[in-house]
Amino acid sequence: MKPQFHPPVLGRRALLRTSLVGAAGAMLALPGARLLAQTGPAGTTDSASEKGARLVLLGTKGGPRVGGKRSNPANAIVVDGNVYIIDCGMGVTAQAFKAGLDMAKMRAIFISHMHSDHELEFGNLIYNTWVAGDLRTRIDAYGPKGLADMARNYWATHSSDIHTRIADEGRKDPATLLAVHEFEGKEGLVMDDGVVRVTALTTPHPPLRDLAYRFDTPYGSIVISGDTAYNPELAKFARDCDILAHETLYLPGVEALVERAHQGDAFRNHILNSHTSAQDVGKIATQARTKKLVLTHFVPGDMDWITDQMWRAAAAENFSGEIVVGRDLQSIAIA
Numbered sequence: 001m002k003p004q005f006h007p008p009v010l011g012r013r014a015l016l017r018t019s020l021v022g023a024a025g026a027m028l029a030l031p032g033a034r035l036l037a038q039t040g041p042a043g044t045t046d047s048a049s050e051k052g053a054r055l056v057l058l059g060t061k062g063g064p065r066v067g068g069k070r071s072n073p074a075n076a077i078v079v080d081g082n083v084y085i086i087d088c089g090m091g092v093t094a095q096a097f098k099a100g101l102d103m104a105k106m107r108a109i110f111i112s113h114m115h116s117d118h119e120l121e122f123g124n125l126i127y128n129t130w131v132a133g134d135l136r137t138r139i140d141a142y143g144p145k146g147l148a149d150m151a152r153n154y155w156a157t158h159s160s161d162i163h164t165r166i167a168d169e170g171r172k173d174p175a176t177l178l179a180v181h182e183f184e185g186k187e188g189l190v191m192d193d194g195v196v197r198v199t200a201l202t203t204p205h206p207p208l209r210d211l212a213y214r215f216d217t218p219y220g221s222i223v224i225s226g227d228t229a230y231n232p233e234l235a236k237f238a239r240d241c242d243i244l245a246h247e248t249l250y251l252p253g254v255e256a257l258v259e260r261a262h263q264g265d266a267f268r269n270h271i272l273n274s275h276t277s278a279q280d281v282g283k284i285a286t287q288a289r290t291k292k293l294v295l296t297h298f299v300p301g302d303m304d305w306i307t308d309q310m311w312r313a314a315a316a317e318n319f320s321g322e323i324v325v326g327r328d329l330q331s332i333a334i335a
């Protein structure tokens, strides 16, 4: 029988729900609201008949630098065809398209922390979905303090285009189709829409704090670490999950990164103090008893001399289970 995870529920005070939908704000979903009730008719797309849960790696390179074979951090979890996006690094929209995701079934976006490689394309993803005609019912976005401001500022920055399209093309105001929920760091329930139950754990990522997210679905559970220093608490949070997607740092690559970025000790210390080495990721996976470890958010993620085998071997020093060295657009189903 599948072990069940029962995290404590966030107190209302811990949730700073922020509405961007004006008068409609009173109708905003509280955690626990059922978003499916607002969706369009079933059976109109291929994804409507999709059953099961899978993780789709949209971008697997850690850091904001663009280039190389991997796109910047972004993930999707697809449950019975419903799409949940976790992090919005540069390129997320194009990657979602390439992955064949049905963005009309995007239900919610989760942001792990406010480093740009995780939120730079947050506004653009929503805009692009809207302008493609796929944002027709309200979606929710969850993340740390600052996310609501980011959304507000995005609408302001693009107000000329948006209001032109509303007047000229008869579109709905996209700001009314997004509800942003900020929450402060504490372990607990973030959202339960009747399809997935999402909980969060605050984990250190100096000088920021990161939110790891756990998705419990009818088919099993998926945990996404976000960016984190080595944190055994994360192993408890991820206990007995089916898939643990964990950021990973290759220590012998750090000096090359520092040199290429023309940086010094401060940059080196940031990398070393705020991320988890592949060896320590293996420890977390073992402590968590995860069925499958997926390495992602590779740092460095664009140096070809670091092979898949090197990543795998480093993690395998401390984890004897299945290790997937993640690739962009890879879809990993819960078995």
Ligand SMILES: [Zn+2]
Pocket: 062, 063, 073, 115, 117, 118, 227, 297
């Ligand atoms: Zn990152």
Ligand SMILES: [Zn+2]
Pocket: 113, 115, 205, 227
């Ligand atoms: Zn970060």
